[in-house]
Ligand SMILES: C/C(=C\Cc1cc(O)c2ccccc2c1O)CCC[C@H](C)CCC[C@H](C)CCCC(C)C
């Protein structure tokens with residue numbers, strides 16, 4: 663029944679088990695694919711507690727960061743907008759209110775469990791009937807060029823295995839003159855800020871998550887932030903892939919950041 667509610671779903675993630683019996687240097691590329699599957703499994707696993715832990719661990723602040731992201735994306739009434747890596751749908755629901763009944767929101771994610779939660783939240787409130795959920799890959803968006811008036815991505819870019827490709831896909835499906843707003847943890851260049859973030863993760867986030875048996879999944883936060891890009895590097899990446907302008911804004915004293923780029 664739940665799956666029925668989520669139709670039309672497109673499963674765009676191929677099963678990455680190798681059907682090839684012989685490996686050569688040209689066709690053997692297991693690491694990124696295995697990573698992508700591992701991350702998909704992680705987000706499926708944490709889905710039941712994801713919303714509650716975000717509220718608890720950020721003291722509700724993530725709702726403010728998400729409102730600012732939607733505002734920076736510039737969505738307006740009647741627009742068709744896209745929320746990539748939508749997870750349980752927070753940004754999609756905010757976009758839904760912005761674009762109204764004449765607009766349309768598409769929420770895309772590769773975690774079925776996250777999408778099931780998003781869908782169940784949607785059906786508890788009729789006003790969100792302008793949202794469609796799609797199970798798909800941020801690295802291979804199932805949309806034609808120039809489809810969207812605005813795009814958001816919350817805590818997604820850090821988690822994809824190929825960031826330039828994700829940015830190229832965003833650029834491709836955005837209309838000319840439209841904006842993407844990409845919210846994530848800020849990889850701060852300030853030692854004090856990065857020390858506070860890591861201390862919070864080690865001493866608050868992981869211990870709380872361990873009560874749900876998810877300590878390893880939340881430990882991933884620290885390593886993924888270390889492997890992420892600084893604000894300046896994000897701006898550079900956006901310009902390199904072809905955005906006409908890019909600006910990174912720090913939030914909450916530099917703990918979070920939002921990259922705003924225009925096609
Ligand atoms: C909304 C938040 C995190 C989303 C999130 C993103 C990921 O990539 C994950 C990967 C793996 C597991 C979980 C996640 C995940 O939840 C932010 C939630 C808050 C942070 C977990 C804690 C941030 C601590 C801040 C330093 C506290 C700031 C509070 C202050 C009042 C500003």
Ligand SMILES: C[S@@+](CC[C@H](N)C(=O)[O-])C[C@H]1O[C@@H](n2cnc3c(N)ncnc32)[C@H](O)[C@@H]1O
Nearest residue numbers: 705747748749771772773776799800816817821
């Ligand atoms: C931390 S959650 C963020 C969810 C939501 N945007 C929010 O702000 O709460 C990251 C999401 O990115 C999704 N994701 C990661 N890589 C993806 C990919 N390649 N394609 C689609 N979704 C992806 C995960 O499944 C997960 O739901």
